[in-house]
Amino acid sequence: MITGSMVALVTPMHEDGNVDWDGLTRIVDFHLREGTNSIVAVGTTGESATLDVTEHCQVISRVVKQVEGRIPVIAGTGANSTHEAFELTQEAKGLGVDACLLVTPYYNKPTQEGMYQHFKYIAERVEIPQILYNVPGRTSVDLLPETVERLALVDNIVGIKEATGDIERAKRLIANCSADFAVYSGDDPTAVELILAGGKGNISVTANVAPAKMSELCRLALAGKADEARRLNEELMPLHSNLFVESNPIPVKWALQEMGMIEGGIRLPLTPLSEPSQAIVRDVLKRNKLL
Template identity: 50%
Template sequence: MFTGSIVALITPMNQKGKLCRSSLKKLVDYHIKNQTKAIVSVGTTGESATLNQEEHINIVMFTLEIADNRIPIIAGTGANATEEAILLTKRFEKSGISGCLTVTPYYNKPTQEGLYQHFKAISENTELPQILYNVPSRTGCDLLPHTIARLSKFKNIIGIKEATGDLSRINKIKQLIKDDFLLISGDDVTALDFMQLGGHGVISVTANIAAKEMMQICNFALKNDFINARKINQKLILLHEALFIESNPMPIKWIAKKMGLIKYDTLRLPMTPIMQSTRLQLEKAVKYANL
């Protein structure tokens, strides 16, 4: 369940900025139909940073309810305070959640030892599978290969979402870990190259609107058929890039509404509507991808 194309699901909101339940159901059904391997609920793309904890938990649990065991749900459970991350993780114990995606603590810039102790404490307080999440461009800290290797020794820390876009990281990590530790890309632009170098899948923003294509790319890649994987990926390359012209999830919510996958592209401040120039590039990319 933790390999292949996993979607970093957007959180659809109504005009008042509250969860749009009908749109969320439509999204979940869309991913089940197109054989996405799992859904990450309330991660970065799901706007975890602008939700309070009660909203965060309720959205994850409603996503789980809609899924109804048809697709695994991975809960975003990261926080910059270790105790908060533990409490959020424990909230999903025995809920039916398949695992947790836990981002490195943001803003307070911990040392490598601080990062190790943070994830160690979470691991020791839950039996849920844990996927580490490294995205230095957002958090201000970088989980380095030697620290990942130390953490990989914990039984329930099963992999990492590596979103640096630095392909040299893969071999550095692989040299230090066992083969069963999952390496998952968090960068759509380099995801296929990541898999060709030994990665196991991608937690994808692009999959929100190109679920079938991302599933096919990953399935071909996992079978070492990179010729066919690249044929599909080449059609999506402009989209991979356009979705990050402005801060995620601003572009993906706009284009998801444009494509009829959600009713509204409502964002919470400080996220704002995208510029007209970005809209034009997104429309061009979607047309190029033949979505």
């Protein structure tokens, strides 16, 4: 089971929007050096919605080759087309990832039964650990606990990234699913509470800029050191909040650029961080001694 701090890695880009392969190498090295427990390549934060299929697979391949098995690599392979998600998951398996992360089918607004059949179809056809990803704020569809509980019985479905921030919902899943089904936070501000309630880790945006602290936060929470974990989370809370001052990954990519880690490229329809928001993010980076 993959546990701890899992960075939802950005995809570095040049100002012209092309993928910055040297920047990708730098940030992967950064996470290996700073103690990140796992890398999620080409998830939402990695701009999966605007990378073409070739780029998507190239990013996954580069990360896998660079990591060389030192930590697990999880590939974002979700799509609103079941066939496309199946093909991406199959390709990621061939590239050597440890698991795949599949977001709920966005835009189509399928029923609960439609989502169950979508995830079941892929799990039955690609033999690799698969993590569900529920983020209704971005997809306009909510994978309800009763549907997750059905899916947890399907071979190859090993966990869920629950990004609602609803701790009571997470507790229900932890209680009703088997012990080998992992519930992960997808919401940095509430991750500590989810882990203390029995969650297995956090798939994190904040970890892009503060990997060592996020790794320590998850380590403390997994060890049941609640007071220490909560103190560190309070210290990080302004960073958690202000990295969402505009749509993710706009602020976190700008923060990494300000830190000298990557160039400033981002793809339309996303646009660079506005000047008023730059001041907010710069201030919180300085307060956390990241600048």
